[in-house]
Amino acid sequence: MQAPEAFMKLTVKLFGGIKSTKDFPKNEEGDLIVELPSEISVAELIDELSLNKKPFIVVLNGVILHDLAIKLKDGDKLSFFPPIAGGLLN
């Protein structure tokens, strides 16, 4: 029997008109609950989310990200802000 593949569950909040063009389940607050194989990076998650706008600022667990190559782990909370917030991560 094969070991079950490791999954992680992320909460993704989208602000200021950013939307995912894919269908994800949502929690009561309207945030996306995204379940994915582990070892995925923020950059890969952005591809996975297939957002309608390119995000400029990504906040991971309350900390502004400078490096999109960072790997995510189970339970992480991410927020995406559009160009309204300016920035370098475009």
Add this chain to the structure above:
Amino acid sequence: MKILRINMSGNPTAKFEELGEYEGLGGRALTSAVISKEVDPLCHPLSADNKLVIAPGLLGGTAAAMSGRVSVGCKSPLTGGIKEANAGGQAGQVLGRLGIAAIVLEGKPEGNDTYKVYINKDEVRIEKDNSIKMLPNYDLIDRMKKEYGEKIACVSIGPAGEMKLSGASVAITDMELRPTRHAGRGGVGAVMGSKGVKVIVLDDTGTTPRQPKDAEAFKDANKRFVAGLQKHPVTGQGLPAYGTNVLTNIINEVGAYPTYNFKEGRFQGARKISGEVEAELEKQRGGNPTHGCHRGCVIRCSGIYHDKDGHYLTKQPEYETVWALGGNCGIDDIDKIAMMDFLCDNYGLDTIEMGATIAVAMEAGILKWGDADGAINLLHEVGKGTPLGRIIGNGAAFTGRAFAVERVPVVKGQALPAYDPRAVQGIGVTYATSPMGADHTAGYSIALNVLKTGGFVDPLKPEGQVDLSRNLQIATAFIDSTGMCLFIAFALLDQPETNQALLDMLNAFYGWNMTDKDVVEYGKKVLKFERDFNTRAGFTKQHDRLPRFFYKEPIPPHNVVFQVKDEELDQLFNW
């Protein structure tokens, strides 16, 4: 351009004067120079020896986009130090077109009479009018419209200013002739009240924009400047769409949204009072989420907020207002917050100081956290001048003392605005060291610490914050002197060509050869006037500190304290 001196002692008089030694100064540079040179730093702020200076910027009254800010300066009754508070609205442009570089209100009437001042291109009339005594700002402006017509701009105070409360603002009318733009901070309204002047009515009928030395170069630079603002994501998209309150969600997400009188860095109800929600309501109710506060603004971060029945209630409440009267008090009802914004404008009060004060009152147990109706009532008490209202109207420090509250978030007596200094350490440096007292606009580190405009300095660490704040404080002192809205800084920081366009515009207008180096020198000169005044008023380096609880109480979710060392803060003005 001339200085108009209005002396309110004895029989009030008005006289025009050449700029003389103040040549080349505008806006904040001019108000701070006059206060520093002419006001006894030890005087009582409400005495005849204090002065109230109202100055458009260097480009006020010209065709330059964004150039309508007006600076109001005095010795502050709130901080006891020098103060410059600036506002949008129409007065800056109108003063410029009237050829007035500054109105200086001096002296003090002996009796209890109330005066109005009318200025047009031909005359200055100072008239006694006790029938306008204690009118709230909106009623006052209605009266002025009836008397002087609709082609005016007004600078006025509400009952709070007349009662000389330290939280009183000076109101400036917007394009719709509503008293919605306020030089809010530091109790400047109380100083206007102490001069007996209720309203200054400005009428620029028959005037033309001020003309540049080199018209072609000026026009070209202005064009490049506007294009730069329009292309930048913050000034071209974010601010026009959602206004400044777009910050609520991001500041909350990064854990820097002070809640319950600076106890927590996140507010459960933040989304309900965010700019996105505000803009949506404004659209639904027939208001307007994209609006300029003065002619010539191309960013248009302002808006018009209607109530549930679709009637005008107030201008779109700003991020700091929504925080102060909302999240900081545990209030998450945007309509109630908008009502409080209206009340503050009407009574003539600083929304930041009032919100911080109400939170201190909540901490004292006078109201329950989240009690929006109780907070509205408190503001009415201020407007009526009841004993409790007068305590609240004098600000957070005063209220904290009155009710023996230990945790009072003020620097130099002025309440901290909407960014926690532990979660954004750069803004903590600005709060601590600005000659103005705690002031986010004096060196807006949020731009780099959070919004990643013009670079990035980690907000949770002390490293690099003093240099960041220093550079921003210098640049801001310059921008505040040009009459430009500070929001141009987003585009200036990221786009060197837009920065150059601003310099080209100034140079074409005045025939100067200003470079970036001169900008730095100009900003330093302004800060030097201000620091000198404060030193002579008795301020020492111990006044350049945050309240100690910011060094001791870690703030969730990051559980950080303010870590910039005192010795480092003392390096800020070492240039």
